[in-house]
Amino acid sequence: MTRNSLLRKTVVVAGCAAFVGAVDVGIGMAASINANVSATVVSPIQISKVSDLSFGMFAIGAGGSLAIDTAGVLTPTGVTVVTSPHSAAEFTVTGQSGAGYAITLPAAVTLASGANNITVNTFTVNNGAGSGLTSTLTSGTDTLIIGATAMTPSGTSTGEYSGTLTVAVEYN
Amino acid sequence: MSGREIRMSVVVKPAAAPIIAVLLLWAPASVSAAPTAVTKTQDLQFGQIACDSGVSGSVTIDTTGSRMVSGSVKPLGSAYAPAQFVITGNVGQTYTLTLPTEFPVTSVGAAMTVTSLSASIGSTGVIPASGSLQFVVGGTLLVNGAQQSGAYSGSLTVTVK
Numbered sequence: 001m002t003r004n005s006l007l008r009k010t011v012v013v014a015g016c017a018a019f020v021g022a023v024d025v026g027i028g029m030a031a032s033i034n035a036n037v038s039a040t041v042v043s044p045i046q047i048s049k050v051s052d053l054s055f056g057m058f059a060i061g062a063g064g065s066l067a068i069d070t071a072g073v074l075t076p077t078g079v080t081v082v083t084s085p086h087s088a089a090e091f092t093v094t095g096q097s098g099a100g101y102a103i104t105l106p107a108a109v110t111l112a113s114g115a116n117n118i119t120v121n122t123f124t125v126n127n128g129a130g131s132g133l134t135s136t137l138t139s140g141t142d143t144l145i146i147g148a149t150a151m152t153p154s155g156t157s158t159g160e161y162s163g164t165l166t167v168a169v170e171y172n
Numbered sequence: 173m174s175g176r177e178i179r180m181s182v183v184v185k186p187a188a189a190p191i192i193a194v195l196l197l198w199a200p201a202s203v204s205a206a207p208t209a210v211t212k213t214q215d216l217q218f219g220q221i222a223c224d225s226g227v228s229g230s231v232t233i234d235t236t237g238s239r240m241v242s243g244s245v246k247p248l249g250s251a252y253a254p255a256q257f258v259i260t261g262n263v264g265q266t267y268t269l270t271l272p273t274e275f276p277v278t279s280v281g282a283a284m285t286v287t288s289l290s291a292s293i294g295s296t297g298v299i300p301a302s303g304s305l306q307f308v309v310g311g312t313l314l315v316n317g318a319q320q321s322g323a324y325s326g327s328l329t330v331t332v333k
Contacts, residue, residue: 029207030333035255037277037326039218041319099248171222171246
């Protein structure tokens, strides 16, 4: 009587344990899947100089300024051009075909001749996209032409002035 | 004799009822316990990047789909995405999600490493009433200094059980 009762309870417990075991097997199976992972490293952007920015030779006279535009045209204001060899700065930019890039120019460059200085500013840009500070590397290359204005007030000392214009380009 | 028999039947009846109840509860679970499965719905794409020579950096795609860079890496274009998967299985089942610690992506240049993998769901959880659970996986790509340009590829393996 009492033994029978205990025996049945034991059967119930064993039945539960067996089914729990079956469920564990079902959820214990691991499933794996792969996702492709990709990254594209593009060619670094590079810039090289084709020609320097040159204002040529001029006489100060009443003083003023001397501008050279991106077409290489010289415009004197209050100064007199003596010889005409002059050029806008030109650069070649290369990198990832079709990628856009940004151009960074200084606000001003100082040209020095001994202790005397001339300030060059008001830089202008011509590139494959137009005249702004952004352009596109169509076919992986672009031409950058930069004009500027040299400030030559009355009293500017005679001499041969030189300085460095640094142009930076970066993908955008 | 007859008195004993009556007492025995009184004891047996309540014991038999729980047996039936327990069997009904557990039998359906064991029969329909299909394996938990996982499928891929989107690849992990870090997209186009440029980097300065000689300076290392990284690019991270997080689980919200945002792309962030550090060091010399410059992000280009707008084609990037986290990996996306779907777990399917029995409602209420507990799953365990395992991601790799790191893995390489390779091309003609030096291999890069993808690390810091993270998922938009916890590493363990329960399959919801819909029977499926979508999640995304992001990670960080470590870019070497002077990384050679090229198309790099690798494989992210996720395991669910």
